[in-house]
Amino acid sequence: MSKSWEEINARIASGEAAVMTAEEFGALASAEGVSEAARTVDVVTTGTFGPMCSTGAFLNFGHSDPPIKMGTITLNDVPASGGLAAVDTYLGATEPSTMHGIEYGGAHVIEDLLRGRAVRVKATGPGTDCYPRTEIDTYVTLDDLNQAYLFNPRNSYQNYAVAVNTGDRVLYTYLGTLLPRLGNATYCSAGALSPLLNDPTYRTIGVGTRCFVAGAPGYVAWEGTQHNPNQQRDEHGEPVSPAGTIAVIADLKQASPDYFSAATLAGYGVSAFVGIGIPIPVLDEDLAATLALTDADLTATVFDYGVQRRSRPALRQVTYAELRSGEIEIEGKRVPTGPISSLPVARRIASELKRWITEHRFTLAPPLQPLPQPGSQGFKPLEIRTEEAI
Amino acid sequence: MARKRLDLTFPPRQATKAITYHLVKDFDLVPNILRAQIQPGQEGRMLLELTGGQAEFEAGVAFLRSEGVEVHEAASDICLDVERCVVCGLCTAVCRPGALTLAEGTADLVFDKDKCVYCEACVVACPRRAVMLRF
Known part of the structure; x- marks a missing residue:
């Protein structure tokens, strides 16, 4: 059959x-x-x-006026990555809040977004000719975001x-x-x-x-x-x-x-x-x-x-x-x-x-x-090396 | 008659004192130790249920405090927020008296309050913060 x-x-x-x-x-x-x-x-x-634990979401906020190139970003006081383009971020589920530690983290922000709740976005940026704003403090809901994907x-x-x-x-x-x-x-x-x-x-x-x-x-x-x-x-x-x-x-x-x-x-x-x-x-x-x-x-x-x-x-x-x-x-x-x-x-x-x-x-x-099949790649450990040993 | 659950914290130097003996002999209180972790030289905790007259109860508590024991009223009720609970079952892994179990077959969470000793292990373990105390 x-x-x-x-x-x-x-x-x-x-x-x-x-x-x-x-x-x-x-x-x-x-x-x-x-x-x-x-x-x-x-x-x-x-x-x-x-x-x-290895869970998170890419988010795009859209641009404020004047716009900002977000460098440090928090959502409900949970830090998110500032290492992407101006208003893109990745929020990791395990990231703890700066205010509440592990009682509230990235996963809680994602759950709040899913429940339709507004989330406070705070960010700072360097201020550039194309992105002159250096600070922002606002609220967004899941509907407000351009893209939000796990x-x-x-x-x-x-x-x-x-x-x-x-x-x-x-x-x-x-x-x-x-x-x-x-x-x-x-x-x-x-x-x-x-x-x-x-x-x-x-x-x-x-x-x-x-x-x-x-x-x-x-x-x-x-x-x-x-x-x-x-x-x-x-x-x-x-x-x-x-x-x-x-x-x-x-x-x-x-x-x-x-x-x-x-x-x-x-x-x-x-x-x-x-x-x-x-x-x-x-x-x-x-x-x-x-x-x-x-x-x-x-x-x-x-x-x-x-x-x-x-x-x-x-x-x-x-x-x-x-x-x-x-x-x-x-x-x-x-x-x-x-x-x-x-x-x-x-x-x-x-x-x-x-x-x-x-x-x-x-x-x-x-x-x-x-996916890699049995017999192909394995799972490598991280060895602790000194600069001299490289 | 009063019956209350108390959460006692013993500073290290008091940890070996026979306080339950004194509660019985001097204050005519009936102690029921629900949970205790006491080791010489270390801070100890005891969850103690005391039954007796109101005046004796108050005098007994005053005695405990005079001996340096920290006395807090323990939770009188523990409840499960079924809206928050995702029925993972992690609370059952820390519930030594077997008050929280998973039903055979359905794996639904069953809470048998009669077996609960209010140790609060489930409150700490619950990843959804769905187990709550009432005082």
Whole structure:
């Protein structure tokens, strides 16, 4: 059995496509077999909603009169980049406010814009013949901006670490608060619903893939930063620790605060929950086999964050079904687990994307260029060198 | 009868004093230690529920203050702002008494207030600042 992109898109356009979420597809495959599921289903939708720090937005303010070449820029006291053209900026999600620290940051500004709230823009510039103004203090809403688009350099990690702490003090991390002496374990993946775990070798997800980004139709723009296809893989070809990533782009004006939520991780910093959903065409039975995998088939590696080094000790591997049970065993101890990635919202995203395809005839785009495949580039560390050593 | 939850902070030098003994013996108060972290030579914290007569309660608190213990009224209620909550589940990872859990299957957040000891770990951990205290 095999289907082409064109056949699937024709079925979407005519309203005949059979679309299921990855969870529904897994249940169908387990009841009727992978072959039958592959034959009857055209598209499987995925979804994930976890904190994704490498997120931000490009904004263009338009020109004031007289105009200004913005050098230092803040939005609600959150610094944004002044390193672009006169009234362009990039606002990073993790940038903390100069007034409120990590309680309010770039992600909160983006969420406020999405909620239609006015945001205070303050900027200074050098004053030039073409841009004579040196200071500006004004308010803008999302509607006022010429362009506002999310460009997130690293989203939707293919699998992630499970974090524990064998040390004797509480740790505040990007994976949440880790209680001492294996007091808890936190994890961050949508498991069976996770986009890149459903297409582990990036056969259908590449540059140009149309997808769901924070409630807006968007695209995979490039491989994500730290994309590492060479992680250890299991018998299904699935990586057992953090591997592939994608960079995504989408119009902020079409995004929704239902699928973009600012976050403050205690003792760590600002981040943003970003909703990502990718539709995957059921091209053949090989692809169907990975689409059919459930939380019981997918594995993550438990790392000890008590060791504050780049390479943390791996303690064991666990399945997502074990993690979702609320308790795992590590070194003979029963350790309570808690997620950071929202399963209910991931499910909503997969269902919403399914609705886009069936009701709005959202068609699929084959990759214009594949993501780097297993066996290609790796993930390099940053070595600390002196000038003399270069 | 009064029943109040108090948040006590012990300066390092007081951290080993048997204050609950004195609250029972001298003030006829019934202490219920909800949470405590006290180590010799370090600042300590105790979440203490006290039950007893109003006059005894006030005298007991005055005694604690005279001993150098910082006394604050602890939250009397804790509530979840469902509009802000994104049901990530991070609060369940820090909730030792198991008051916050995710429902099997739906993964919806379930808050069993009877199990809550008002330790406030969820308030700090919640990335959405959706768990709030009422005094």
